[in-house]
Amino acid sequence: MAKSLLRTDSEAAEIYGRHVKAVYRVCFTYLKNPADTEDAVSDTFVKMLRSAPAFENGRHEEAWLIRTAVNVCKDFLKHWWRRREDLDSHANSLQTNGMMEADGILDAICRLPEKYKAVIYLYYYEGYSSPEIAKALKKPPSTIRYYLREARKILREMLGDEL
Numbered sequence: 001m002a003k004s005l006l007r008t009d010s011e012a013a014e015i016y017g018r019h020v021k022a023v024y025r026v027c028f029t030y031l032k033n034p035a036d037t038e039d040a041v042s043d044t045f046v047k048m049l050r051s052a053p054a055f056e057n058g059r060h061e062e063a064w065l066i067r068t069a070v071n072v073c074k075d076f077l078k079h080w081w082r083r084r085e086d087l088d089s090h091a092n093s094l095q096t097n098g099m100m101e102a103d104g105i106l107d108a109i110c111r112l113p114e115k116y117k118a119v120i121y122l123y124y125y126e127g128y129s130s131p132e133i134a135k136a137l138k139k140p141p142s143t144i145r146y147y148l149r150e151a152r153k154i155l156r157e158m159l160g161d162e163l
Helices: 009-031 034-051 058-078 080-084 104-110 114-125 130-137 141-162
Strands: none
Touching (some): 009 104, 009 114, 034 058, 058 130, 114 141
């Protein structure tokens, strides 16, 4: 029997506690700014509370939240005000509020083209396989493998021996 889609405060708090760090890291790779990242994280969890999706298991729950976070970030970046703002000015603002460690590799990931960021993050930081990423991002597995290969090539050029 399907579980009720309505969540109690404690259930919502448990879901938040389990996934807030992963959602924060995904949002940060897109937005590169702690304040905007926190807004995107809260928007992601508000969308979860409003839409009340039925999750099959913990992995599905996390995949749904990550996919929603990616969409929230993309919408945020499309906003007219963001087009006027110099995003490069945020490249050095790796203040992380304890949600993630700032290092050269993460900084390089943040500088990747948009289509590669989520794929690299999900594969290396969250441990998803390429078929799982393909399903979550609604792209063919061959596209995900291509994105991974190209992103690795770009990261090698950016980081050289550091990688």
